Amino acid sequence: MIKQDVQKCVDALQDFVDKEIGESVNLFSCKSRANNELLLNIDEKFQLKDKDELHQLGEQKIENQNKLQEIRNKVEYYEKLLMELEEAQKELEVRYKLVSKSK
Structure with missing residues (x-):
């Protein structure tokens, strides 16, 4: 019984961590794309x-x-x-x- 409760807690924690990691990766990807677009726009506007x-x-x-x-x-x-x-x-x-x- 305790082993099952601990396993449920571990599973819940793993689900939470997986969800947070997924959201963080998604946010990082979005910001990376936005920064890349910004750099491309800057590169077009300002020629070195x-x-x-x-x-x-x-x-x-x-x-x-x-x-x-x-x-x-x-x-x-x-x-x-x-x-x-x-x-x-x-x-x-x-x-x-x-x-x-x-x-």
Whole structure:
């Protein structure tokens, strides 16, 4: 009697486990198909660049960064030059006023 009850419990547990495994496998399959479809859609929308084109873009980026740095250096140089010219202009204005007063 106890052996039969234990066997019924084992059978019920096995049925439950089999059912859960089946549902899990089904869910996994559905999600896998959905992910595969999503990847195919993404692949159609976004074409990847080949290695040569990526390399060329990388070189172009470096070249643009170098040009940008050159421009920044020139801007910095001209800003310093402007400050020096403004100082010189102020000095000339002071000298002009001194010369004008002394006349």
